[in-house]
Amino acid sequence: MLHLAGIHVVMGVLGYAQSKLYWQQNNQVPLIAKCMTRDCFYELRNYMHFVDNTSEHNEKLWKVKRFLDCVQKKSLTLPRSHHISNEEQMVPFSGKCGFVTCVPPKPNPLGLKCFILAAPDGLVLDFMFYAGSGTVSAEDMKEYGRSAAVVKMTESVPRDNQHCVYTDRFFTSVKSVDMLLGRKIYQRGTVMKNRLGPIVKKLKNDMLFQRGEWEEWVREDSKICLIKWKDNKSVLILSAFVGSGPPTTCKRWSREQKRKIDVPQPVAVKLYNENMGSVDLCDRFLSYYRWYICTSKWPVRMFNNFIDLVIVNCWVMYHRWCSENEIPKQRRFSLMDYKMHVGKAMINYKYVEPVARRRGRPSVVNSSDSEDVDDVQNMDKKPRRALSQLQKLGLTM
Known part of the structure; x- marks a missing residue:
């Protein structure tokens, strides 16, 4: 979802007429094409849901209620x-x-x-x-x-x-x-x-x-x-x-x-x-820099609109911080540069799975060091049969 949102942000800045142009050979954008294939992009956008559609609901905004609540909760802290x-x-x-x-x-x-x-x-x-x-x-x-x-x-x-x-x-x-x-x-x-x-x-x-x-x-x-x-x-x-x-x-x-x-x-x-x-x-x-690609699903439009709204809010807060620290206007990011940086960061984000903790007593040396030590110990060891033959010939140290 983070990659999909980042692609939407970059698409809004570049402003191609159709979304498929970002994957065409003549007009391809490597930042987007390397992140996700065209078919995967369409499939994720078509099956994007924030709640279970089979669940009971009483509100008209139930499909995006959780997403809107998250954005509103952060807005109230400003x-x-x-x-x-x-x-x-x-x-x-x-x-x-x-x-x-x-x-x-x-x-x-x-x-x-x-x-x-x-x-x-x-x-x-x-x-x-x-x-x-x-x-x-x-x-x-x-x-x-x-x-x-x-x-x-x-x-x-x-x-x-x-x-x-x-x-x-x-x-x-x-x-x-x-x-x-x-x-x-x-x-x-x-x-x-x-x-x-x-x-x-x-x-x-x-x-x-x-x-x-x-x-x-x-x-x-x-x-x-x-x-x-x-x-x-x-x-x-x-x-x-x-x-x-x-x-x-x-x-x-x-x-x-x-x-x-x-x-x-x-x-x-x-x-x-x-x-x-x-x-x-x-x-x-x-x-x-709004994402203007047509869609018939209002939750998708709502999702894209509030992604843009959150980035605009961050950019306004960034300008407030620049004013407080007396940073010249020439050195500040414009809205286009700011959105492009955020979009690239979202696309290039890689999720790293946490390493499972091993049971038992912790090791004194690191895993890489332990492998080197094992290799050295194996090199020092000599096979028993070969050692006995050498002893008979009187060639051991």
Whole structure:
């Protein structure tokens, strides 16, 4: 399995159109061809299973549950950043599966939907697959709506008033912000008008705003604020961490002046823009060297996707280590070089069986030394019959 995973990693970096090309005489890749034959590769991929298919099951993800649990267990041990974003990620797949979904705004709209909790540099900290009804409890769905996914994903976030979760408008609501405040976790995100209640009527019309202007509403308990800021279009930000001050500026293109100008911007919007794109950044890393060979089996696609995800996580941690040790960027591995090194190491790995321990008293000399000693003793020994004949002739020492 380790050799098979390494071949998939190298295939993703090289990017041939068909998997059989790696074994053809004109296009052969010796690293892959020497490790495994083509027929063996296809056979292993066709018969790859993580559980017994004849066993009883109640979950939709039962075929990859053990593998996903191993990856998630390691992800939960990674260091938590103070700013974390929660968003959807799609595993591209168009075959037969009971929980394939379509999200049109995504680069890969059709596939398996996964909720990701990630750090600003793209490090995946936790994940949860959407498998239809039952992914989130019915009580939470009734209470929080789509924000129930955020409620469940933030269970692994430390509750110490030092972490802020960023969400988009589909997963932000006043109820979710209040619930996370009860867990000592802050939330900030864009929000829809139909989730704000009566305060929507107090907001000014978009036509009354100039570019860079905003208005701010603070709740009576001073725990949540709502900011409406006008850029090219108006944007609504619900925040439990900071408000509009201290104000900052951002660069925007001016059609009238034909150059970039400074536009006033609330600090809550600036923090949102800086920390919200972590899941998109992880998607970009995965798309660079993804294994795109077609397969009709969703467990195989899931396996390949999370092998790539684990390597991307390792590469992000490697870059953090390089930054801490002030290693120049010229001496750091790029993602392509890093994946190629990992793939080669997986392919060249050789399993060595442990030597069975012998019973009895341990020997004083090594096995190799004992063989040499035995050879010397055998050379010194003389046959008894020959020795007796020599003694009769008087030729012995």
